Amino acid sequence: MKMNLKNAVIAIVAPLPTLFFYVSFLGYCGDHDCHNSNDTSIWNWCYHHPLLLANILFFLNVNLLFWFIGLLQSSHWLIDVYWTVIPVLLVHYYATHPLAMFKYNPWRSRAVIMMTWVWGIRLSHNYFRREKWLWGAREDWRFTDMRRQYAQNWWWVSFFSIYLSQQVFLIGVCMPMYVIHSVDKPWDFWDFVAVVVCITGIVVAYHADTQLHNFVTENCKLKELGKPVVPNLDKGLWRYSRHPNYFGEQLWWWGLGIFGWNLGCAWTFVGSFINSMCLAYVTVLVERRMLEQDYRAEAYRVYQETTSAWIPWFKSSPKGGKDKNT
Known part of the structure; x- marks a missing residue:
């Protein structure tokens, strides 16, 4: 304490x-x-x-x-x-x-400030929820x-x-x-597009993180009861993407990039691109970690074969057989 x-x-x-x-x-x-x-x-x-x-x-x-x-x-x-x-x-x-x-023309500024607050609150809530509301319990x-x-x-x-x-x-x-x-430029159609992309990213990331949190919580309860845990989350958004939380996070930053591009500064997309490259690297690290866990390795290999890495899409058939989940 x-x-x-x-x-x-x-x-x-x-x-x-x-x-x-x-x-x-x-x-x-x-x-x-x-x-x-x-x-x-x-x-x-x-x-x-x-x-x-x-x-x-x-x-x-x-x-x-x-x-x-x-x-x-x-x-x-x-x-x-x-x-x-x-x-x-x-x-x-x-x-x-x-x-x-x-x-x-303050509306663009107000919209971005408000969305950034919503994004920050969402991510902070997810962080502390994952850390059981403790400060600095682990790095x-x-x-x-x-x-x-x-x-x-x-x-x-x-x-x-x-x-x-x-x-x-x-x-x-x-x-x-x-x-x-x-x-300073008048609000136009592309600002609406940027807002939609940003809000979609926030909503997708929130639901993906919540579904993951619920999955981890249920597995912890099963483990405490001595029952076998579920090896892999493939329900909700996770049925259509192996990393829907990362996909939502990318939408948020690419949405901000659209604001910059619309104001004549397309170079601001560089930050969004670097973010996507970093998440690609993190994706490799996370999936490698999943495959190192014996109880879920086989199920996760099938999951990799049938499910899109980032962009939500319909499941495909695993190698050597039909997808029983379709």
Whole structure:
């Protein structure tokens, strides 16, 4: 209980340096003309370089401070919690920066801010539901595997593999948020398309994660009763996709990319593409892990043969026979 409370306090306090600095910057710009080229203060520099400032704050507060906390605790759990929070902080940062250009058409900004909050709440809820509502009970299993792999070098490898890489990834995948608040253009048809794609992604991911949570919970109950567990989830959305939660997550980021493309910045799709490539790699790791578990290996091989990896689709026949589930 004490550890849980301590980690909750750490999670709440961890971003305060950035929040305090940014509020001070906004206060200064409210009282002074930051656009004045004769102003040589750090606040004037922050005014003219919003994207670079976001990266510097991320590097100092997340990369260095979170990494240091992870070293002290021998667990890099904090970045998992903030994976769902940082995009929310970024969209508000871009929206409130004095150079934001959406004053004449605020609907796109409002829509993206609202959807980002819904996305963040959904993902945070899924994280804490999976962790039994505990703060920092464990770190991501991939980090634990890398910790064993790099052994005594993990203390410095973790900085690059967990934190610096996360900066490139998170700032990159959130670039449509920057563009949305840097280009002022009337709302049009493609904005509706982007909203539909984003909301569909959130809904699909929520239902997929809920079905997975219920499956894991039921298996835990069966195990406690000494009964055989179900080797594989192939009901609901999982009947048509082996990773519908990843598919929903991709839709969310590709939907944001449509906003950027519609504002004349097609390069923002790079973040969505990198996200898809990362999820492809994670898919390989997850499925390899499934096949290493003896009680489910055979069933999962059949599942791989008959079920689409990401995009939901009808089942196909397994090699050497007909699909009994169709």
